[in-house]
Amino acid sequence: MATTSNRGFFDRAGAIEPPESRVQPERPSERKAEDRSEPRRARTSMGSMAAYMERESESVRELDALRERFDGASATKFIDPRLVAPSEWANRHEDAFATAAFSAFREEIQSAGGNIQPVRIRRIPAARLGEKPANAELSPGKYSESVQPLYEIVYGHRRHRACLELGLPLLAQIDEEMNEQTLFTLMERENRGRQDLSAWEQGVMYTRALSKRLFPTRRALAASIGLAEGTVSKAVSLAELPDAVIxxxxxxxxxxxxxxxxxxxxxxxxxxxxxxxxxxxxxxxxxxxxxxxxxxxxxxxxxxxxxxxxxxxxxxxxxxxxxxxxxxxxxxxxxxxxxxxxxxxxxxxxxxxxxxxxxxxxxxxx
Known part of the structure; x- marks a missing residue:
């Protein structure tokens, strides 16, 4: 005997009108002209029910795919840019914020009333709250004892710096948890795909990651960020040049x-x-x-x-x-x-x- 839930399902299936009740028999010539790209229509009630079940299953698969894609994604919101600081792996040299290109970028942010493309940040682990921000020199004079950062930049240093200097709220996507390797890899790939880092900036970033044992070898670092090991080695050799040469x-x-x-x-x-x-x-x-x-x-x-x-x-x-x-x-x-x-x-x-x-x-x- 069908259960209540099954009865509802079969009721819906039974309500499907069989195609033969409203479709005239085909002539052979018409069958040849039929568009074979479209799926054949069901000819019986059972066929209609099977087609219905197939469509339902496809919808469920699409929903599962979307759920998997966006599972864990965080919403964006506006926050005070003073609550956000560069991370230990920040790779922008101070000179990058003193160029005509950055001035034009900052004016664009100002005219828009803030950054339209959100920056990505992670929450600073509780054990490190209250510490002086790593690489705080990248935003000189912007941090004080009265405003302690709660987040670190994953990527979006230029957008953050512009909002910080202009006193505008920062549109950000917040990751509550993210390990160091993930932060490093996301930052490097994102920055390299946007406003290109200089070879020296990349070298400094790679050298710091290797010295801190974030990656055991240059090969492992290169594999993580999707670059050839030779490119990583060149960048590191530039960062290791004598200070006098720099x-x-x-x-x-x-x-x-x-x-x-x-x-x-x-x-x-x-x-x-x-x-x-x-x-x-x-x-x-x-x-x-x-x-x-x-x-x-x-x-x-x-x-x-x-x-x-x-x-x-x-x-x-x-x-x-x-x-x-x-x-x-x-x-x-x-x-x-x-x-x-x-x-x-x-x-x-x-x-x-x-x-x-x-x-x-x-x-x-x-």
Missing amino acids: AAFASPLDIQFRFAADLNKALQIDPDGVLSRAKSLAQVQDKARRGDAERQDGQQVLAALTAPKDATSPDALEERKLVASGKVIAKIRLDRAGRTKITLMLPLVAGQEEKLDQALKALKFI
Whole structure:
């Protein structure tokens, strides 16, 4: 005897009108013209019931697939950006927030009244609440004792920084729990797919993960983030360059993957020469920041650092012109070896040599 639940099912099935009661017999010619891409219609009550059950089963499978896909997903909500801090694995250098591109990005966030695309964050484990945020220097002056962060950024550092500087609420997706490897992998893949990280930034991130034993080997790290092991090794070699070499660049963001082989080769052949030239270049870059010299781009710095040891005519890295009465009277150059050369463009007249000699002595050049 059918149960109550089964009776409801069979009642619905019995209500299905058999197709033969309202469909005329087919002619052979019509059967040939039939669209074979459509499923054949059931010809009996049992066939209709079977088709109904098949459709019901398909709906259940679709619902199960959707449930599996979104199971555990968290809703987004607006929070105070001061409650969110960079994690230990944050990979954006401070220079990345001082570019024209970031300024334009921040203006876009401001015009929209906040970030439309949510950032992803995780809740800081209870055991670490109250600690100084890891990499808090990435948001200088934005954290205080009165506002303790409760979350760490998984990805969306630029969106978070823009909202933090503008004082706008941050739209965020919150993960209550997430382990370190998952955070690292999601962050690296997301950032690499958006505003590309520089080779040096990637190298610093990978080096930190390896030194903290987040991954046992470079191969394991590469497999986790979907990169070739050779690419990871190049990035790490850039991050391990001497500080003096890094300082020779106007910004670490100027260092590219293809610089790795040439820089490491030059350091092996002539380490003292490379470090000496790097020191001179750093002085030039400092002057450029003050507006007293021309900024040297990454390619220029690479050429200077990797100059042959026995180069006799190094190109000028910096040149200043002395002008008097509308005429260039002298050029001052700083070459790759850090030497200053003064070229007078006009002949000296009587008495000028002595004055030049006195001027140089006063500067303690000779």
